[in-house]
Amino acid sequence: MNAPIALTLGDPAGIGPELAALAWTALRETGPTFFWLGDPALLNDAIPFKLIEGPEDAQDVFSDALPVVPVECLAPVVPGTPDSRNASAVIASIEQAVRYVQSGQAAGITTNPIAKHILASAGFSFPGHTEFLAALCHCDGQEVMMLASPHLRVVPVTIHVSLRQAIESLTTERIVAVTLATHKALQSDFGITQPRLAIAGLNPHAGEEGMMGTEEKTIIGPAIAILKSQGLTVMGPFPPDTMFSATARPGYDAAICMYHDQALIPLKTLDMAEGVNVTIGLPIIRTSPDHGTAFDIAGPVGRSDSQVDPSSLLAALRLADSMSRHKKGDNR
Numbered sequence: 001m002n003a004p005i006a007l008t009l010g011d012p013a014g015i016g017p018e019l020a021a022l023a024w025t026a027l028r029e030t031g032p033t034f035f036w037l038g039d040p041a042l043l044n045d046a047i048p049f050k051l052i053e054g055p056e057d058a059q060d061v062f063s064d065a066l067p068v069v070p071v072e073c074l075a076p077v078v079p080g081t082p083d084s085r086n087a088s089a090v091i092a093s094i095e096q097a098v099r100y101v102q103s104g105q106a107a108g109i110t111t112n113p114i115a116k117h118i119l120a121s122a123g124f125s126f127p128g129h130t131e132f133l134a135a136l137c138h139c140d141g142q143e144v145m146m147l148a149s150p151h152l153r154v155v156p157v158t159i160h161v162s163l164r165q166a167i168e169s170l171t172t173e174r175i176v177a178v179t180l181a182t183h184k185a186l187q188s189d190f191g192i193t194q195p196r197l198a199i200a201g202l203n204p205h206a207g208e209e210g211m212m213g214t215e216e217k218t219i220i221g222p223a224i225a226i227l228k229s230q231g232l233t234v235m236g237p238f239p240p241d242t243m244f245s246a247t248a249r250p251g252y253d254a255a256i257c258m259y260h261d262q263a264l265i266p267l268k269t270l271d272m273a274e275g276v277n278v279t280i281g282l283p284i285i286r287t288s289p290d291h292g293t294a295f296d297i298a299g300p301v302g303r304s305d306s307q308v309d310p311s312s313l314l315a316a317l318r319l320a321d322s323m324s325r326h327k328k329g330d331n332r
């Protein structure tokens with residue numbers, strides 16, 4: 001039996017509480033089993049829930065009720081209106097989920113969306129979950145963001161920085177490290193024996209032989225040479241405008257991209273509903289839906305006119321479960 005997945009609170013004024021309820025309704029009969037580290041008051045008694053002492057109790061109750069490890073919000077929660085006074089609950093939920101995975105009580109963590117600027121206004125110093133989780137695992141700098149969907153996997157080499165900073169911080173060493181981490185994760189967590197990795201250029205036409213930029217020759221090309229010398233199947237640098245086409249995508253298992261939006265725009269355009277954000281390079285499994293807090297459509301749990309689509313969260317929970325089984329060599 002696989003351990004349950006820990007689902008975090010997310011921003012309580014976003015769609016996280018509703019997603020937790022919708023996901024439990026969708027998965028209660030089939031699994032994977034998960035429990036929510038959240039405030040039960042937000043469930044409005046719209047679904048059955050049961051407070052549990054810890055993850056080991058989740059399996060027994062899952063088919064009858066959403067298992068909840070209580071995390072109390074300090075300020076009143078108004079859907080659509082985030083409140084930085086609830087940042088401590090948001091952060092505590094993530095920290096507790098990580099502890100459960102580190103102790104082996106949970107198989108992985110799936111995070112509900114947070115609003116980065118709300119946490120920042122409460123003093124939180126990380127730009128997102130990805131960097132915070134690396135710090136909690138004492139792996140700062142080793143975190144790698146992958147977005148995975150049925151049609152595409154993408155990995156940005158630089159993550160939550162301005163475009164200017166992304167270009168300035170691009171190095172051969174970082175491209176090599178991110179590509180090696182991706183190669184390893186595709187083997188251990190996704191069951192791909194010989195991963196094929198496509199490396200994106202940075203500039204239009206991948207620099208057009210230096211006429212439109214030189215990073216392909218000075219930074220990206222040398223990284224590809226190092227990776228090939230280590231036996232990896234890497235290709236590129238490819239012109240970024242064509243490498244995500246339907247004919248190009250079957251040629252690789254993941255695209256290594258130079259900055260956040262080069263990676264995330266094609267994936268979210270192709271597969272917003274089923275895209276999953278995965279943090280690799282850490283000793284724990286972490287997945288997340290590919291969307292944010294969606295404050296514009298947040299409302300009370302259980303309302304009949306909800307527009308919230310739980311598909312991406314369902315994909316994230318299923319992927320966390322499948323990755324943990326691959327890790328254990330049990331990929332049934």
Ligand SMILES: NC(=O)c1ccc[n+]([C@@H]2O[C@H](COP(=O)([O-])OP(=O)(O)OC[C@H]3O[C@@H](n4cnc5c(N)ncnc54)[C@H](O)[C@@H]3O)[C@@H](O)[C@H]2O)c1
Nearest residue numbers: 112113114115116288291292293294296297307308309310
């Ligand atoms: N994993 C995360 O924690 C994460 C990921 C992305 C964005 N964010 C945060 O979310 C906040 C809002 O970001 P944004 O507005 O750019 O993106 P968003 O994904 O929250 O919303 C974009 C649009 O998609 C819609 N949408 C999103 N999820 C949906 C769902 N499940 N069902 C139906 N419609 C859905 C929204 O209503 C909105 O119209 C920001 O503060 C950002 O930092 C967090």
Ligand SMILES: N[C@H](C(=O)O)[C@H](O)COP(=O)(O)O
Nearest residue numbers: 128129130131277288290291
């Ligand atoms: N960059 C992600 C996205 O746009 O989907 C998102 O901001 C999530 O980041 P974290 O997982 O680091 O919170």
